Amino acid sequence: xxxxxxxxxxxxxxxxxxxxxxxxxxxxxxxxxxxxxxxxxxxxxxxxxxxxxxxxxxxxxxxxxxxxxxxxxxxxxxxxxxxxxxxxxxxxxxxxxxxxxxxxxxxxxxxxxxxxxxxxxxxxxxxxxxxxxxxxxxxxxxxxxxxxxxxxxxxxxxxxxxxxxxxxxxxxxxxxxxxxxxxxxxxxxxxxxxx
Numbered sequence: 001x002x003x004x005x006x007x008x009x010x011x012x013x014x015x016x017x018x019x020x021x022x023x024x025x026x027x028x029x030x031x032x033x034x035x036x037x038x039x040x041x042x043x044x045x046x047x048x049x050x051x052x053x054x055x056x057x058x059x060x061x062x063x064x065x066x067x068x069x070x071x072x073x074x075x076x077x078x079x080x081x082x083x084x085x086x087x088x089x090x091x092x093x094x095x096x097x098x099x100x101x102x103x104x105x106x107x108x109x110x111x112x113x114x115x116x117x118x119x120x121x122x123x124x125x126x127x128x129x130x131x132x133x134x135x136x137x138x139x140x141x142x143x144x145x146x147x148x149x150x151x152x153x154x155x156x157x158x159x160x161x162x163x164x165x166x167x168x169x170x171x172x173x174x175x176x177x178x179x180x181x182x183x184x185x186x187x188x189x190x191x192x193x194x195x
Contacts (some may be wrong), residue, residue, distance in 0.1 A: 024062030034063040037096065038088035042081050049091075049123075050187050057100050057185075058178070064093045065174045066101075069125050072161040074125070078153040091155050094145045097170065098193035102183035104173070107142040108158070108165035125156035139181060148195045 026034075033040065033049060040049045053060035073087035081088040098105055112119075125147060143162035148155050156162070185191065 015113070017067075017175050023067075024178065026059045026063035026066065030056060030059040030063045031067075033155050034060070034067050034093065034096075035089075037092040038081060041092050041108065042088065046058045046095075047187050050096060050185070053096060054185050061097065061100055061174065065170050068093055068167045068170060070160050070167065071157060072160060074157055074187050076155045076157070087157060088155070089144050091148075095193050099185050101186070102185055105144065106166045106169040106173075107144050108162040108169075109140055110159060110162050111140050125158060131147060150195065 030053070033052065037049065040046070051066075067089075069086075069090060070089040071090050073084050076088055076091070077085045094105075098139040125143075143166075145163055145166045146155050146157045159168070
């Protein structure tokens with residue numbers, strides 16, 4: 001009787017893994033563009049790359065969501081992206097997802113807002129973000145995956161727990177919506193996807 005229960009459990013596990021894999025499908029070319037997205041975009045080719053991804057948005061969204069990962073990197077300053085390429089990849093993947101979904105974005109509630117003295121590494125994320133001064137240290141706040149402080153050319157990345165929750169939300173969105181963004185992306189509307 002135990003072996004029947006184990007067999008049934010293995011069957012359902014296998015079915016769920018196959019179902020998750022069938023949510024979307026990408027191809028080698030798209031996967032490769034997404035893998036090296038930071039290098040391509042930092043070289044000044046973001047418009048070309050985003051136009052290429054928009055030609056097959058289903059495959060692009062699939063590849064982008066599959067390659068999202070949390071990073072320990074807290075900030076990427078001017079000229080540092082070569083040393084922090086994988087973290088910069090995550091920032092550009094979120095930008096590309098926002099672009100392809102016409103501004104879809106997710107936040108995660110975290111139980112604190114870092115204090116400058118206690119949490120100096122996380123503090124600048126909040127200073128650079130929208131509306132961060134309205135929260136008092138210790139209050140729960142909504143965090144976006146990253147903020148870009150344009151005048152300083154620095155990307156500040158959210159705490160790891162927030163990143164993981166946002167990635168989970170993108171994966172759930174992908175399962176619910178497939179890869180149908182249902183929009184016509186606009187590469188010139190930087191406010192919709194860049195910051």
